[in-house]
Amino acid sequence: IPVSITIDPAFRVGPVRRRTFGSFVEHLGRCVYTGIHDPSHPTADGDGFRKDVIELTRELGVSTVRYPGGNFVSGYRWEDGVGPVAERPSRLDLAWHSTEPNTVGVDEFMRWTKAADVEPMMAVNLGTRGVQEALDLLEYCNVKGGSRLSDLRRANGTPEPHDITMWCLGNEMDGPWQIGHKTAYEYGRLAAETARAMRMIQPDLELVACGSSGVAIPTFGEWERIVLTEAYEHVDLISAHAYYWEDEGDLGSFLASATDMDHFIESVTATADAVRAHKKLAKRIHISFDEWNVWYQHRAESQPPTGDDWPVAPILLEDRYNVADAVVVGNLIISLLRHSDRVHAASLAQLVNVIAPIMTEPGGRSWKQTTFHPFAQASRFARGDVLRVALDVATYETAKYGDAALADAVATYDAETGDVALFAVNRSTDEPALLDVDLRSIPGLRLVDASTLANPDHTWQATADDDSSVLPRANATAQVADGHLRVEVPPVSWNVVRLT
Numbered sequence: 358i359p360v361s362i363t364i365d366p367a368f369r370v371g372p373v374r375r376r377t378f379g380s381f382v383e384h385l386g387r388c389v390y391t392g393i394h395d396p397s398h399p400t401a402d403g404d405g406f407r408k409d410v411i412e413l414t415r416e417l418g419v420s421t422v423r424y425p426g427g428n429f430v431s432g433y434r435w436e437d438g439v440g441p442v443a444e445r446p447s448r449l450d451l452a453w454h455s456t457e458p459n460t461v462g463v464d465e466f467m468r469w470t471k472a473a474d475v476e477p478m479m480a481v482n483l484g485t486r487g488v489q490e491a492l493d494l495l496e497y498c499n500v501k502g503g504s505r506l507s508d509l510r511r512a513n514g515t516p517e518p519h520d521i522t523m524w525c526l527g528n529e530m531d532g533p534w535q536i537g538h539k540t541a542y543e544y545g546r547l548a549a550e551t552a553r554a555m556r557m558i559q560p561d562l563e564l565v566a567c568g569s570s571g572v573a574i575p576t577f578g579e580w581e582r583i584v585l586t587e588a589y590e591h592v593d594l595i596s597a598h599a600y601y602w603e604d605e606g607d608l609g610s611f612l613a614s615a616t617d618m619d620h621f622i623e624s625v626t627a628t629a630d631a632v633r634a635h636k637k638l639a640k641r642i643h644i645s646f647d648e649w650n651v652w653y654q655h656r657a658e659s660q661p662p663t664g665d666d667w668p669v670a671p672i673l674l675e676d677r678y679n680v681a682d683a684v685v686v687g688n689l690i691i692s693l694l695r696h697s698d699r700v701h702a703a704s705l706a707q708l709v710n711v712i713a714p715i716m717t718e719p720g721g722r723s724w725k726q727t728t729f730h731p732f733a734q735a736s737r738f739a740r741g742d743v744l745r746v747a748l749d750v751a752t753y754e755t756a757k758y759g760d761a762a763l764a765d766a767v768a769t770y771d772a773e774t775g776d777v778a779l780f781a782v783n784r785s786t787d788e789p790a791l792l793d794v795d796l797r798s799i800p801g802l803r804l805v806d807a808s809t810l811a812n813p814d815h816t817w818q819a820t821a822d823d824d825s826s827v828l829p830r831a832n833a834t835a836q837v838a839d840g841h842l843r844v845e846v847p848p849v850s851w852n853v854v855r856l857t
C-alpha cells in the first residue's frame with residue numbers, strides 16, 4: 358500500500374503538551390490495592406507503595422494522574438481516607454460493589470505522586486455530595502494553614518499544602534450508571550456553583566467540567582451545550598471519555614477507532630465554540646480527554662460482584678491486550694496529538710491492573726502489556742510542536758465508521774534541537790505499507806532510528822512470563838535520500854521514525 362506523507366513545519370497545530378500523556382488511578386479492583394500499593398511487596402516504600410510500579414510509571418512517561426475516580430468518586434467521602442490508618446472506616450463502594458478499606462487516601466496518594474514524579478488531577482464528588490465537600494477537600498489540600506481543615510492536614514503529617522492545580526468537577530455525571538446522575542442543566546448549575554466557590558479559595562485553579570461519557574450516549578453534544586451554557590465562565594476544560602474494543606470478527610472497524618475519537622474531539626470543540634459565540638466571550642474551553650483506552654467492557658471480567666459479596670480489591674477489568682490493541686492505542690495517541698490545539702490534557706484509563714499498561718502480581722512480579730510501548734514511545738519522543746501531516750492513502754470500508762484511511766500519522770518537530778518524530782500506524786490487516794515521507798521543508802534531516810511494533814499474529818498478548826517477545830524492534834527498511842524518508846511497515850503495526 359503506497360502512503361504519501363508530507364511533513365512541513367508550516368502545518369503546526371500546537372505545542373506537544375506534556376499533559377497529553379496523563380493516566381488515571383481509581384479505587385477500583387486492583388489498581389490501588391495490590392497495584393500501586395502493596396505493603397507486602399519486597400520493593401514497598403514506607404507508605405507501602407511498590408517501587409517497581411513507580412519505576413514502570415516513570416518509564417511509561419506519565420505526566421498527570423487523575424484520582425480517585427471514576428465512578429468510585431461519586432460515592433466517596435474523602436475524610437475517610439485521612440488521619441491514622443487504623444482508625445479509618447471500611448465503606449461500601451457502590452460503584453464497583455466492593456469494600457473500600459481507606460488505607461490509601463489523599464495524603465498517601467500525594468506522596469505517591471511525588472515519588473512517581475507526576476502531577477495530580479483531583480476529582481471531587483458531585484454525585485452524593487456538593488459544593489461544601491468540594492470546598493472542604495480544597496481547603497484540606499491547598500490552604501497553607503490557620504484553618505480547621507488545613508491544620509488537620511498539617512496534624513496528619515503534611516505541613517506544606519499539596520498545591521493541586523487541576524480539579525475534575527465530578528465524574529461522568531451524564532451516565533445513568535453514575536451515583537447521583539444528573540440532567541445536563543442540574544449538573545451544569547452544580548458545576549458552575551462548585552467552580553465559583555472553589556475559586557473564592559483559589560482563583561487560579563484549572564477546573565474540568567464533565568462532558569460526555571461517549572459519542573454513543575443519547576445526550577452527546579446537547580449535554581456539552583447545556584453544561585457549558587451554565588458553566589462556561591467558571592471552568593477551563595470539559596472532559597471527554599471514550600473506550601474502544603474489537604467486536605468479534607470486525608478488526609477493520611476496531612483499527613479505525615481513532616476516526617471516532619477525531620469526531621468526538623471536533624464535535625465537542627465545535628459545541629464549545631458555539632456557546633462561546635452565543636455568549637460573546639473571548640475565552641476558549643479546551644478538552645481534557647481524561648478517560649480513553651481499549652476496554653472490552655462486555656466481557657465477564659468487567660462485571661462487578663453482586664449480592665452479599667463486597668470484596669476488597671477484587672480482580673476487575675483486568676483486560677489482557679494484544680498487538681492490535683496496542684496499534685489502536687498508538688492511533689488514539691496520534692488523534693490526541695493532532696488536536697493539541699484543543700486537547701490540553703488526556704488520561705489513559707487506567708494505570709495499573711485495571712485496563713492498564715502495567716500489571717502486577719500481589720507481592721510478586723510486575724510486567725508490561727503491549728499497550729505500554731506506544732504510550733511510552735510517544736511520551737518520550739514527541740517534542741516541540743505537533744505537525745499535522747498531509748497524508749494520501751487508499752481507504753477501506755468499515756462496518757462502524759464507513760470509509761477509513763488505511764494508514765494514519767502525525768509528526769512532531771522541535772525547532773530548537775531540530776528533532777523530528779513521525780508516529781504512524783498501518784491499519785491494513787494483510788498488506789505492508791510503504792511510507793514515502795516528503796521531508797524537503799526541513800532540509801538536511803538524517804535518520805536517527807525507526808522502530809515497529811507488530812507481529813505476524815496480531816492476537817499475541819504479553820504475560821508475566823513473557824512481556825518482551827513483541828517489543829518495538831528496529832525497522833531496517835528505513836532510509837533517507839533526496840529529501841524523502843522511505844520505510845516499509847507491516848500490517849497492523851505501530852511505527853516511530855526519528856530524524857534530526
Ligand code: AHR
Binds near residue numbers: 385427428
Ligand atoms: O475507567 C473505568 C470506568 O469507566 C470509570 O470508573 C468510569 O468513569 C468510566 O465509566
